[in-house]
Amino acid sequence: MNTIHRILSIVSLVLAWLILSFVFSPTIVPGPFAVLQAMWENVRSGQAFYHLYKTLFRVGFGLVLTMALGIAFGTAMGLSRRAEVFLESWVMVGLTLPAIVYSIICLLWFGLNDFAAIVAIGASAFPAVGISIWQGIKGMDTQLVSMGNAFKLSKGAIIRKIIFPQLLPHILAAMRYALGICWKICTTVELIGMSSGVGFMLNYWFGLFSMSQVFAWTLLFLLVMFAIEYLLFKPVEKRLTKWRNDVPIPLSA
Amino acid sequence: MIALKEVRKEYLQPNGERLRVLENITFEIAEGMFSSLLGPSGCGKSTILNLIAKLDRHTSGDILVNGNKIGFVFQQPRLLNWRTVTDNVALPLERDNSDKRGRRELAVKYLDLVGLSGFENYYPLQLSGGMQQRVAIARALVIDPDILLMDEPFSGLDEFTARKLRQELIRIWRETGKTIVFVTHSISEAVFLSEQILIVSQKPATIFKRVTVDVPYPREYGDLRLFEIETSLTRDFLEMNSER
Numbered sequence: 001m002n003t004i005h006r007i008l009s010i011v012s013l014v015l016a017w018l019i020l021s022f023v024f025s026p027t028i029v030p031g032p033f034a035v036l037q038a039m040w041e042n043v044r045s046g047q048a049f050y051h052l053y054k055t056l057f058r059v060g061f062g063l064v065l066t067m068a069l070g071i072a073f074g075t076a077m078g079l080s081r082r083a084e085v086f087l088e089s090w091v092m093v094g095l096t097l098p099a100i101v102y103s104i105i106c107l108l109w110f111g112l113n114d115f116a117a118i119v120a121i122g123a124s125a126f127p128a129v130g131i132s133i134w135q136g137i138k139g140m141d142t143q144l145v146s147m148g149n150a151f152k153l154s155k156g157a158i159i160r161k162i163i164f165p166q167l168l169p170h171i172l173a174a175m176r177y178a179l180g181i182c183w184k185i186c187t188t189v190e191l192i193g194m195s196s197g198v199g200f201m202l203n204y205w206f207g208l209f210s211m212s213q214v215f216a217w218t219l220l221f222l223l224v225m226f227a228i229e230y231l232l233f234k235p236v237e238k239r240l241t242k243w244r245n246d247v248p249i250p251l252s253a
Numbered sequence: 254m255i256a257l258k259e260v261r262k263e264y265l266q267p268n269g270e271r272l273r274v275l276e277n278i279t280f281e282i283a284e285g286m287f288s289s290l291l292g293p294s295g296c297g298k299s300t301i302l303n304l305i306a307k308l309d310r311h312t313s314g315d316i317l318v319n320g321n322k323i324g325f326v327f328q329q330p331r332l333l334n335w336r337t338v339t340d341n342v343a344l345p346l347e348r349d350n351s352d353k354r355g356r357r358e359l360a361v362k363y364l365d366l367v368g369l370s371g372f373e374n375y376y377p378l379q380l381s382g383g384m385q386q387r388v389a390i391a392r393a394l395v396i397d398p399d400i401l402l403m404d405e406p407f408s409g410l411d412e413f414t415a416r417k418l419r420q421e422l423i424r425i426w427r428e429t430g431k432t433i434v435f436v437t438h439s440i441s442e443a444v445f446l447s448e449q450i451l452i453v454s455q456k457p458a459t460i461f462k463r464v465t466v467d468v469p470y471p472r473e474y475g476d477l478r479l480f481e482i483e484t485s486l487t488r489d490f491l492e493m494n495s496e497r
Contacts, residue, residue, distance in 0.1 A: 143327070143329065143331055144331055144333065146308075147325070147327065147331040149308060150306060150308060150323075150325040150327075151325065151344065151345040151392075151396075152345075152348065153344075153345075153347075153348060154348065157347065157348065161333070161344070161347070162333065165333065165335050241335075242376075243334055243335045243336070243337075243376040243377075243378065244334075244335075244378070
């Protein structure tokens with residue numbers, strides 16, 4: 001049932017693309033075959049792997065930095081009232097500033113290198129993660145903690161067995177969301193200041209007005225995102241939230 | 254044995270004033286006895302349980318508790334929804350370094366005692382409220398406690414489920430011989446379950462009266478002797494409220 005719908009949704013997307021490509025000229029909407037051909041050329045020449053690797057490298061470390069900062073800020077704000085008051089304005093500023101501002105500042109400060117890209121990604125994506133963890137801790141069931149105390153569990157055991165499992169769904173959700181933000185910021189940084197990566201290639205082909213190559217790189221990007229979502233995030237999430245999946249949500253009582 | 258002598262408990266309020274919750278609480282509970290603390294909601298009954306469990310400190314007086322292994326059952330089941338029923342019951346055992354298989358075997362044994370065999374691998378959200386409370390009782394018993402403290406464990410359940418669980422609790426108590434301290438605001442529940450009832454007054458709480466229920470187990474709902482005790486307790490309650 002689900003698989004059929006999923007296949008149908010993808011087929012309909014490709015069909016819509018095909019129809020549009022017949023309506024418009026190839027310089028505006030190139031057809032699926034021209035794009036696949038361009039993609040195949042990129043793969044054969046090794047270009048696809050090189051630039052994809054560069055982008056994945058930056059996104060990967062950017063995501064690690066994002067999660068580390070986000071969890072640190074979120075935990076501090078969730079557990080301490082003082083930290084909450086102190087850090088709230090930081091997070092608000094971080095959330096409000098456009099990612100492009102961080103990108104420009106980091107490129108000017110650190111130069112046109114991977115480090116600048118990673119810092120820019122971490123700085124712009126971590127406030128959203130921080131807020132998610134912060135709310136997760138605030139919404140935690142404290143009665144379960146007092147249950148742990150009543151059964152004389154150690155502080156470490158309470159954190160590992162009662163607090164962390166309640167936070168895990170929030171961390172996972174924040175991570176998926178953060179991955180999307182990190183990709184977007186990374187391509188922006190690559191576009192304005194890098195000489196490698198998917199964002200750089202998009203900019204390069206944009207300069208040469210090659211629509212089929214712009215589409216080819218976008219499609220590659222999408223395919224990798226899908227792979228990460230369905231081969232990594234979905235299975236991990238399904239495993240970790242098995243206890244919830246088995247119970248249907250009773251929308252109509 | 255549990256013995257409290259002239260126990261007082263005060264909390265410091267945010268405005269600096271002292272709020273006296275318990276005033277001169279004195280009572281004794283013998284080994285293996287089923288006792289109830291009966292009183293209106295919010296009168297400080299739960300505070301007494303927390304003092305017995307050493308989860309809170311009293312301001313003055315003496316508290317003597319024989320045995321340091323204490324099982325606790327709360328008003329809500331307070332289960333870890335991401336663990337199976339068996340792993341929930343085994344949770345209090347995890348602080349000792351026993352092997353995992355031994356812990357599971359013990360958990361399964363107590364699940365059987367509370368009538369949940371066959372549900373070992375279920376998750377809490379797949380069970381009804383009454384069954385979840387049975388899991389909580391098994392979790393309290395699995396450590397083989399010297400004392401079982403129960404804080405209004407059946408007040409969140411419908412009357413039919415609660416009645417069934419009360420009968421089962423009596424069976425479990427007679428099988429295991431635990432000392433049970435049961436907090437409730439329901440007169441009929443206290444009378445049906447207990448050998449001794451300690452009536453707790455409004456804040457600051459004192460023990461208004463001690464009543465023994467001299468009716469042999471197993472008791473039946475609708476037993477006239479129980480009904481008479483219930484009626485006289487109701488009179489005591491009215492008298493207690495008019496005094497204040």
